[in-house]
Amino acid sequence: MIVETFFANNHVKCLSNCLLSASPRKMISQAMTLHATSTTHHAIPSAATLIAYNEESKHHIVTLPPFFPSEDQNYDAYPSPLHKVHVMPLLTDAETDNLLQLARTHATENKSWEQQDSSRHVSYPTVDFAVDECIELSHYLGASGIGFEERIFGALSLVYDVDAEDMSFLDLFCASYEAKECIDASNESGEDRNTMDHLDFHRDGSLLSFTVLLSPLDEFEGGGTIFDALGDIVPDNHETNSILQPSGVIQPPRAGYAVLHSGKLLHGGHMVTKGQRIVLVGFVDVHERNMKSGALGPAAKEWGRNDVRVFWNKRRHSLLEQQQRRNGGTREQPEWKLMSGKYLSKDTEERRLQTNKGRSYIDSNITMPANIVRNIEKRAGNALIRKRRLATEDKLLREYLLPRNERREKTDKEGQFVEVMDGLMFE
Ligand SMILES: O=C(O)CCC(=O)C(=O)O
Ligand SMILES: [Fe+2]
Numbered sequence: 001m002i003v004e005t006f007f008a009n010n011h012v013k014c015l016s017n018c019l020l021s022a023s024p025r026k027m028i029s030q031a032m033t034l035h036a037t038s039t040t041h042h043a044i045p046s047a048a049t050l051i052a053y054n055e056e057s058k059h060h061i062v063t064l065p066p067f068f069p070s071e072d073q074n075y076d077a078y079p080s081p082l083h084k085v086h087v088m089p090l091l092t093d094a095e096t097d098n099l100l101q102l103a104r105t106h107a108t109e110n111k112s113w114e115q116q117d118s119s120r121h122v123s124y125p126t127v128d129f130a131v132d133e134c135i136e137l138s139h140y141l142g143a144s145g146i147g148f149e150e151r152i153f154g155a156l157s158l159v160y161d162v163d164a165e166d167m168s169f170l171d172l173f174c175a176s177y178e179a180k181e182c183i184d185a186s187n188e189s190g191e192d193r194n195t196m197d198h199l200d201f202h203r204d205g206s207l208l209s210f211t212v213l214l215s216p217l218d219e220f221e222g223g224g225t226i227f228d229a230l231g232d233i234v235p236d237n238h239e240t241n242s243i244l245q246p247s248g249v250i251q252p253p254r255a256g257y258a259v260l261h262s263g264k265l266l267h268g269g270h271m272v273t274k275g276q277r278i279v280l281v282g283f284v285d286v287h288e289r290n291m292k293s294g295a296l297g298p299a300a301k302e303w304g305r306n307d308v309r310v311f312w313n314k315r316r317h318s319l320l321e322q323q324q325r326r327n328g329g330t331r332e333q334p335e336w337k338l339m340s341g342k343y344l345s346k347d348t349e350e351r352r353l354q355t356n357k358g359r360s361y362i363d364s365n366i367t368m369p370a371n372i373v374r375n376i377e378k379r380a381g382n383a384l385i386r387k388r389r390l391a392t393e394d395k396l397l398r399e400y401l402l403p404r405n406e407r408r409e410k411t412d413k414e415g416q417f418v419e420v421m422d423g424l425m426f427e
Helices: 008-009 024-029 092-109 136-141 147-160 180-188 297-326 346-354 371-378 382-399 412-427
Strands: 051-054 059-063 084-087 128-130 167-178 199-202 207-212 220-222 225-227 257-262 265-270 272-286
Touching: 051 257, 084 147, 092 128, 092 136, 092 167, 092 272, 147 167, 147 207, 147 257, 147 272, 225 257, 297 371, 371 382
Parallel strands: none
Antiparallel strands: 051 059, 059 084, 084 257, 128 167, 167 272, 199 265, 207 257, 207 272, 220 272, 225 265
């Protein structure tokens, strides 16, 4: 069923060209409403139905397809602002060049792009440096420079419907991806470099995130931000330079563009196969008054369960391979030794009780019954795991950001704190 709902429902505003120079307030007054059509049911939508584009503002909006059953009355808020990934011009060419120069100089002087930074990003160490480590870069981006914070918060505020004053940076850093060929070449010259050419799928700590491309597109191949939820979308044939590429990769059309998305989407840095891709990445925290409390916990728990299933699946495959090698190529069920009595059928349980060995005793020869193994395998299949993971993600995107009328009042905590500080300092 094709329905005109996507942007008509949410009145997603689109930034106009004045984004590059104007204040957020001016941008709001010039904002435009985009309309697009899309499917709301489960058939995989085509790229054309998911991408809306405004020629004047050069603003692309990609809406993630639904994965959570729409029949559930409690979760009909599809698509929410968080289902959208935005690609738009953010920096002028001159600003992009200046930033790239400053970043390159700092990285070279400090060897910042020669090792992975596991101190700031523990689980997914990226090759980067924090902007506040570089005074020149901080000044250039700051209020007396190009006013980057106001610009990016203004853009995020428009497209995600969150007040800019409720946003703060959790992190802002410059990352470098280098193709393997570069690494090999530099290792030949005796240097010990530990660079990255991609970033695995992950979720950021922040509700909102962005990546600004600093390198010109002709300086690298591959790259882009990859989204699990867009992995099934087949880009239209005639759209060879579409921003949406196969496997769910979003590639901005030129340097200076930003990709804005929710950090809670499963995403990564797509493999750079040639050259170097330099990006400015930001994690933006949003004040909790905007969020449904208790929504993230259950989602994270479910994702954790899925990770365990993925782990089990990997182990099963490696066991299968081992067994295949031993048995000369026959692909048989791996034999699972039972570690817990809970998988035993009643008969076996009775038999075990007769032998008076107690419930916790498992004979080292007892293997998991084949029908149970088949069941577990079915539940651990990669396709099913992905489907469940995406359904959980979709549900979170629908409920996490509260509608405006349900958001809690702004508290004046910061204001009071400043008053006390002033009192202490000036009395
Ligand atoms: O390189 C990109 O486009 C994504 C980077 C990212 O997801 C991150 O650094 O957390
Ligand atoms: Fe990320």
